[in-house]
Amino acid sequence: MQNKCGQFFTSYRQENRLFKTWFERFWLLVLFVGLILYPLCFDSYVLQLCMINIAIIAAVSLNVLTGACGQISLGQGAFVGVGAYAGVWFVQSGAAMLPEWMFVVFGGPFIPAILCGGLVTALVGMFFGIPSLRLKGIYLAIATLAAQFILEYVFLHWKSVTGGHSGMAVPAPEIFGYTFDTYPRMFYLTLACAVLMVYLATNLMRSKPGRAFVSIRDHHLSAEIVGVNLFWYKLQAFAVSAFMAGVAGGLWAHTARYLTPSPTFGIGLSISYLAMIIIGGLGSVLGAVYGAIFISVLPICLDLLAELVGGFFPELATPIKATKGGVFGLVLMLFLIFEPEGLAHRWRLIKAYWKLYPFAH
């Protein structure tokens, strides 16, 4: 948080700003203009961009819980699943339960349903977070792994809600009569949600609850001494994290438009979220964003590479495709060895370097 040379703050509010310089604000604007223009100019990879937005929300949610609060969760994939099914249920069967004014304010059942799906997921997350009072580290990991399997079982067998093995179709979301039935439209919706969630998580991390989370991670004994109610804050971390995961799930369901429980919301998804926050940087909101983008883009790049090489050497195309998983794992491992503090840390170092360039000190 060290500022540029010649940049002085005259109030705490100024110092606490998220984007402190016009330079930062300008490039952020450029980024968003680019993102908004992309689906208008190009057709390919729009679905992947939607999924990246969703992955960003889920990774940020996991980073609040695991990166900041230190409560490892191997059940985040299942929490996303809970949000997906709950969101769809509230759009279809549960819409009657929602109060009338919500439809008026939010222009239809979609937004209330996503929020209610998030709340249901938060309750589920809090329930599975209860063991965190007694269990730490690897033991908590196993407890949340149990949550993963229990929830997957429920997805498969609660057929009236989830459709069981055969899955179920999801209608396109509609807000104020505007139907989000194409991928470009879904891209704007998921982008808006991702920006909102990243903003909320950033605020959370820079104020009282976020600091309490990190204090629990760094030294839970002295956290209690400074007045942090350990159990309550751990539960809050589970609740916030699961809520965001639930929102990600609701968006996922409405982007994919078809839900099958397994392996979509399986242990593989949980692990990949964990990989995102480790690669991005534990405890940093921006890190989770970088990690989500990296993990989502890497397989696409490997595919492109395989295609490219296959163009020159057709006989190599199949073996390259076959080793894709291995290359993916290798890249992850190299990252952990050479960049253990994540992309967010590397980004800070790069910024620090250019701040002083061309001087050494």
Next chain:
Amino acid sequence: MSLLDVTGITLTFRGLAALMNVSFTIEEGEILSLIGPNGAGKTSMLNCISGRYHPDEGDIAIDGKSILSMKAHRRTEMGLSRTFQNIALFKGMSVLDNLMVGRHSQMKYGLLASMLYWGKARRHEDMHRRRVEDVIDFLGLSPYRHQVAGRLPYGVQKRVELGRALAAEPRLILLDEPMAGMNLEETEDMARYILDINEEWGVTVLLVEHDMGVVMDISDKVVVLDFGSVLATGAPEEVQQDKDVIAAYLGGEDETFLGR
């Protein structure tokens, strides 16, 4: 009425007595030192007061109100604050954030307000930041404000921990060996800080320390523990003369040690 009343505290670990019938009182505005040979039960006593250990018998009261049934975080709200013998900072956070966490129990806004960071939450953040800056100025921590606490030198980390305890605006601060591992200059600085905390900020101090020079200089009252029970209580000069205390420290009647 005393600020802190410790009456007949007995603490055992599986039959092994760490504290036996320990009683003492701290008056508002006092500096009380708890001394004794290694293993005498000084840190156990602090842990009983701060809520990490639960004594088997006896009572601990602030302003005559028993705090034994309270959890540690509730005791902080009662005006209790402490530092640890081995540095227990939040190593991944900046110095500023460490001190801001110190004010946790004073901050009154919830999760939703914090996520929106608007209105109340923002006002409170600025307000508490101002108080934290007072502590930073007082302890001379401003060069380290935005640095990660875990990477600072040992002496500075000790100071940050004192600052975190102070940020909570306690009435009673428990200091567990604040001078341990410090050189002469740092020790003198720390002694000065403790006196200032006591005199300017009006905080009552319970000090556990091995540096007898400092203890005898700054304390109003000294409690000597040995093998879990109180050996002597009184002003520093009285304790220095006490035969039992000399025997406990030196195993004989050599009077040169405590009298420096």
